[in-house]
Amino acid sequence: MLTNKIKVAGLALCLASSFALSAPASAFQETDDKAKKESSEDVNQQFATYVEALKAEAIESGYKQDTLDKAFAKVKYYERAVELDKNQPEFKLTLDTYLPRAVPDWKAEKALEKYNEHKELLEKVGKEYGVQPRFIVALWGIETNFGSFTGGFDVVSALTTLAFDGRREEFFKKQLWEALTIIEDGHIEPEQMKGSWAGAMGQTQFMPSSFMSYAVDYDGDGKKDIWGSYPDVFASAANYLSSVGWKDDVTWGRQVQLPEGFDESLAGLDTKKKLGEWADLGVTRFDGSELPSRGDIDASIVIPDDKEGRVYLAYANYDALMRWNRSHYFVAAVGYLSDRIRFPR
Numbered sequence: 001m002l003t004n005k006i007k008v009a010g011l012a013l014c015l016a017s018s019f020a021l022s023a024p025a026s027a028f029q030e031t032d033d034k035a036k037k038e039s040s041e042d043v044n045q046q047f048a049t050y051v052e053a054l055k056a057e058a059i060e061s062g063y064k065q066d067t068l069d070k071a072f073a074k075v076k077y078y079e080r081a082v083e084l085d086k087n088q089p090e091f092k093l094t095l096d097t098y099l100p101r102a103v104p105d106w107k108a109e110k111a112l113e114k115y116n117e118h119k120e121l122l123e124k125v126g127k128e129y130g131v132q133p134r135f136i137v138a139l140w141g142i143e144t145n146f147g148s149f150t151g152g153f154d155v156v157s158a159l160t161t162l163a164f165d166g167r168r169e170e171f172f173k174k175q176l177w178e179a180l181t182i183i184e185d186g187h188i189e190p191e192q193m194k195g196s197w198a199g200a201m202g203q204t205q206f207m208p209s210s211f212m213s214y215a216v217d218y219d220g221d222g223k224k225d226i227w228g229s230y231p232d233v234f235a236s237a238a239n240y241l242s243s244v245g246w247k248d249d250v251t252w253g254r255q256v257q258l259p260e261g262f263d264e265s266l267a268g269l270d271t272k273k274k275l276g277e278w279a280d281l282g283v284t285r286f287d288g289s290e291l292p293s294r295g296d297i298d299a300s301i302v303i304p305d306d307k308e309g310r311v312y313l314a315y316a317n318y319d320a321l322m323r324w325n326r327s328h329y330f331v332a333a334v335g336y337l338s339d340r341i342r343f344p345r
Contacts (some may be wrong), residue, residue: 202226
């Protein structure tokens, strides 16, 4: 997306390096700093032009001028968001090393404290939406450390930046339009709409499209406030899970042992069998005892790492959590934290 001006500056910098044996180091530093400055200025100019085009498109789509004036009043280019999007870390961990990091003892203790602190509200929400309260708290804890870390990026700026970057323009433009709708509907002021570098917002870390589909005004104040209202935060999380197939009569899954020679082609969420069928294939509880005898429960075998690592019997709620975040490690962390709430040490 850079212009020829930037490309020329980069070429000039490369040619200058051929004089490395004769030129002083400070000369190269000055040349490099100048090229970076020119590049930054050019990107910011292109970004400003892109923003004006977006605003024109938004007007044509029916957004109010006042909404756009407020939403884009302090819009800025987040170079850091582009860097993070291009270089998302690849963790070479196993669940045995990941879970103690994701759910240390202090977080499990805090989860139980938060559960007891908000127990009346959580039980009311859980009963209404058919979601066990411990899972609402576990999601809250894993996503934002119980609301203490929701991200400091301006959501409109982050989404505009990533749309401008161009690699996933259609996706981020869709999220931006949804963010504008949220602002226009009066749920949050633009300067308070903070989130992650990718635009995930509030204590539930909903993308704007998820907000539009699942956020709830549970406290009845006319705003779906997933940033500061506990009733709205808990109900929105529960509504999401309920909408994607949550079942309140089963847990998320359980760690199991596989028999020698287990056919690994049977593993995966696409393969569902009754508990009795898995038992007939030699699958046992982690302690070696028999699986529960309920024949009405469908489950899958999930092997996030390999057969030498943790293996789970995954129930319908495992699938629902995967809809929230398609990561087996994320689901295992939420499930593990929910178990720590249910069975405190």
